[in-house]
Amino acid sequence: MLRVEDLHVTRGRTKVLQGINLEVEAGEIATLIGANGAGKTTTLMALSGLLPVAGGRLELTTEGETIDIGRTRAVDLVRKGIVHCPEGRQIFGRLSIEENLQLGAYLSDDRARIARSISEIYERFPILGERRTMKAGNLSGGEQMMLAIGRALVAQPKLLLLDEPSLGLAPQITEEIFGALEDLNREQGVTMLIVEQNAMLALELANRAFVIETGRIVLNGTGKELLDDPAVFEAYLGVG
Amino acid sequence: MKNLALSPLQAFLFLVVLVSGLILAVIGSGNGYFQTFTALTLINVMLAVSLTMTNGFTGMFSLGHPAFMTMGAYVAILFTYPVGRKGFAMPALPEVIAQIHLPLPLAATVGALVAAFMGWLIGRLVVHLQTHYLAVATLGLIIVVQTFALNLDGFTRGGRGITGVPREASLWLIGICTVLIIVLCWRIKHASLGRAMLAVRENEMAARCFGIDAFRLKLLAFTLGAGIAGFCGALLPHVVSVMSPKSFGLILAFNLIAIIVVGGQGSIVGAILAALFISVGSESLRMVEESTGVYGVTQVIVAVALISFLLVRPKGLFGLKEPLIRSS
Numbered sequence: 073m074l075r076v077e078d079l080h081v082t083r084g085r086t087k088v089l090q091g092i093n094l095e096v097e098a099g100e101i102a103t104l105i106g107a108n109g110a111g112k113t114t115t116l117m118a119l120s121g122l123l124p125v126a127g128g129r130l131e132l133t134t135e136g137e138t139i140d141i142g143r144t145r146a147v148d149l150v151r152k153g154i155v156h157c158p159e160g161r162q163i164f165g166r167l168s169i170e171e172n173l174q175l176g177a178y179l180s181d182d183r184a185r186i187a188r189s190i191s192e193i194y195e196r197f198p199i200l201g202e203r204r205t206m207k208a209g210n211l212s213g214g215e216q217m218m219l220a221i222g223r224a225l226v227a228q229p230k231l232l233l234l235d236e237p238s239l240g241l242a243p244q245i246t247e248e249i250f251g252a253l254e255d256l257n258r259e260q261g262v263t264m265l266i267v268e269q270n271a272m273l274a275l276e277l278a279n280r281a282f283v284i285e286t287g288r289i290v291l292n293g294t295g296k297e298l299l300d301d302p303a304v305f306e307a308y309l310g311v312g
Numbered sequence: 313m314k315n316l317a318l319s320p321l322q323a324f325l326f327l328v329v330l331v332s333g334l335i336l337a338v339i340g341s342g343n344g345y346f347q348t349f350t351a352l353t354l355i356n357v358m359l360a361v362s363l364t365m366t367n368g369f370t371g372m373f374s375l376g377h378p379a380f381m382t383m384g385a386y387v388a389i390l391f392t393y394p395v396g397r398k399g400f401a402m403p404a405l406p407e408v409i410a411q412i413h414l415p416l417p418l419a420a421t422v423g424a425l426v427a428a429f430m431g432w433l434i435g436r437l438v439v440h441l442q443t444h445y446l447a448v449a450t451l452g453l454i455i456v457v458q459t460f461a462l463n464l465d466g467f468t469r470g471g472r473g474i475t476g477v478p479r480e481a482s483l484w485l486i487g488i489c490t491v492l493i494i495v496l497c498w499r500i501k502h503a504s505l506g507r508a509m510l511a512v513r514e515n516e517m518a519a520r521c522f523g524i525d526a527f528r529l530k531l532l533a534f535t536l537g538a539g540i541a542g543f544c545g546a547l548l549p550h551v552v553s554v555m556s557p558k559s560f561g562l563i564l565a566f567n568l569i570a571i572i573v574v575g576g577q578g579s580i581v582g583a584i585l586a587a588l589f590i591s592v593g594s595e596s597l598r599m600v601e602e603s604t605g606v607y608g609v610t611q612v613i614v615a616v617a618l619i620s621f622l623l624v625r626p627k628g629l630f631g632l633k634e635p636l637i638r639s640s
Contacts, residue, residue, distance in 0.1 A: 120521065122517075122520060146520060146523065150521075150522060150523035151523065155522075156521045157521070158517060158518055158521055162515050162517060162518035162521075163518070164510070164514035164515055164518065164519075165515075166510075166514055166631075166632055167507070167510055167511070167514060171507055171510075174507060175507060175508065175511050175519070175522055176522055178504065178508055178511075178522045178523055178524050179522070179523040223522070224521075227522055227523075
């Protein structure tokens, strides 16, 4: 579904990504783990067209059609089903929950479909349904994360890019969010690429995992393989 | 309060009744001063509502309305000024245009289109500027346009100004335009387009994640605002019968910003109420100035009132909300 070969991205004068190779199959949950500043967020932004690609091949294949991500506008990538759920939730704080969800479907004109998607979100996250007219900024961190995920789902993603879904959340809430992501993947087959600092949680969830270090992928394997890898354990799973 | 809230349709009917009642009463009074004052106040309402769209919805900080008003005004006057007098008032005017006479609604529309086109051109260069950078750029634009108006004296009579502009802007015309512009901005705010503009204001990065093109939306809001400002600018000299390069300048820009800040950036009802309030307030203060002979007090008092107001209510009267009207 997603194939990235030798991705290079430059921000300012810094070569942030220097040859990233990734492959994610349809229906999988993949995770990208690594330290601060390794290039995780930059990778996602390149995949969703928010940052220009300096080199490499990025291909998305959906329904037998392959597109070149590096040469497609961000708007068209959203249309093709790459939806980026950015770091820090980034909800529209002064708009209502319902308006936030409607904005997820900005590119769609099919009102009946949008209404259906939104009511599905309310079923999945009942707390959002109960407070649909409330300003999103008044929600708790965990509820805002549910809203951010819901907003991304309304865009009907084929490939959902999630940047640090656990950021700033209490451990118990984080588990709930990851549980919801797992359900989504199982029930609707949404393919996901999750960037996480909480490596343990991400590896437990993921079918496939990549470790990024200063702009390069240094390890990959199934989530379980990496969990059992002593080097990974040392670097990312050790206490503290 | 909740039970008193009107549906959007009721609010529209209320607005129509209110505006036409006001116009009937003012015309009935036969008092020229009241008529002029009502016309100017309604134009202020249009300006404020359009600026709350341009600035309030998208989070831009444009001061450029007076520049586009000046463009709209001069362009409209080219078509409404008595044909017989154009020859010596505007000697540089090409013969083709000098022969054309248009009724005010058409001429003002031409002025609005020219202003909107200029807004689009200039907007392409400036709308990506953040906050006060855009304010400075548009402030500069006011001065550039004024300088052009001053020096293109073959069209504008320069600093002498154009007098004897036909007083064709009837209260009914102004009233109808006011209602239409309020409805237009209301519809934009409550459609997917307006929601996307608000999303850009709230979080441009997140908006981009859902395919919302921030640049295009800001450019659209800027262009539309410029067009409405051009239209209002075209109406004004046809109320007061004179136009000069200094008619629409920095003080007007300040007053308009004061109105939308007091109303709450993005609130249409807030902009309308604040425009009424500030129009009436500064007109009363002007009368005080004239009777006491102390000039400039108005600006001082408006500025002090604005600062004190913002200390108490930093988000303006209503923030983004539309009080008294139920959301549909």
